[in-house]
Amino acid sequence: MSLLLDNPFQELPPDRAVDTDLFLETVSHIPSFFDCLGSTVFSVIKSDINGNITKIRAVYLKDPAKYVTLQAIVEAERDAHGAQWPKVGATLALMWLKRGLRFIQILLQSLADGERDENNPNLIRVNITKAYEQALKKYHGWIVQKIFRTALLAAPYRSNFLKALSRGEEVKEEDCLANVRQFLVNYTVTVDAIYEMYTNLNAELDYAV
């Protein structure tokens, strides 16, 4: 019924460790989010995120018992890769994946909060731009930033986007936004926990592509 609530993120345990298997299972439904944006332009982003997930899963499957949490993977790679780390393996894939997840989080939160361009109430460009600026812009060089501004022209109308999030069903806007808010609770906690882990382990990089 709702793209987001069909596969909700789980509550984290008290130590806020993220279970790798559960995370991979839940997050693998996220790339379809980009289909809700409509244009094939966004399929490129979908592939990038799918690539991140595939890479993390490949590492996990080498030793599921050892890699029970995301942190266990990142620490093992730190110990194994020396100076190359953290620009390597699942550590790099998760570094970028979390930025895509943060982008989605901020975009959805902004919609749930009712932020909008009063002159163009059925556009979501302000919401997408806010999410881009906070989650991704600093990791993109000026050419990719310029490509972003062009891609923004392919963004769907607000009403169509909300309808796509509800899998095409005619759901009242308020009901759809209520679903979004419910989804965001555990989702945000999970994304925050991954960011915190990267800070604590000194695993974050700020090079731009």
Next chain:
Amino acid sequence: MSLLLDNPFQELPPDRAVDTDLFLETVSHIPSFFDCLGSTVFSVIKSDINGNITKIRAVYLKDPAKYVTLQAIVEAERDAHGAQWPKVGATLALMWLKRGLRFIQILLQSLADGERDENNPNLIRVNITKAYEQALKKYHGWIVQKIFRTALLAAPYRSNFLKALSRGEEVKEEDCLANVRQFLVNYTVTVDAIYEMYTNLNAELDYAV
């Protein structure tokens, strides 16, 4: 030594049938071509082309004896898929792949022919633009066309591009261009043969993404 001549395309037989196995083996080295353009912006194109090749190979491997030539695959899919065809399976993947191959062909031919912008002799924008206009532009909507014009700003200098084609070795420009010309002979014949097959089988589509 030379990216292009390490894995040259083979001469076609008199009936100009393209052997699937040989084609897949040779063409799988082509995506690295986009690394020669330098910027990560082009890695997106590399993934798209890699995706095409993976899709064709997956179909081939289901029955290598049946799918000895590319034409055998396209015909089998035509017979199997009814109205969905040709926007389906390996037929669709090869439809797009051949456009990427044509793009590379025209770009290299233009460089080999010495076409250049006299005011900016060390840029290859005129060559890339020519290739784009002849091979791809009509299959792209206005937003992707605009993204192309932005991506063009990330194109490398002519000298760096030729050096990358020679795998970083200091090769004289004339020697590099001689390699390009030699590569283009069988490459062009192969790409032409695939285009001709699409025309003959009425497998070509002209929708824009």
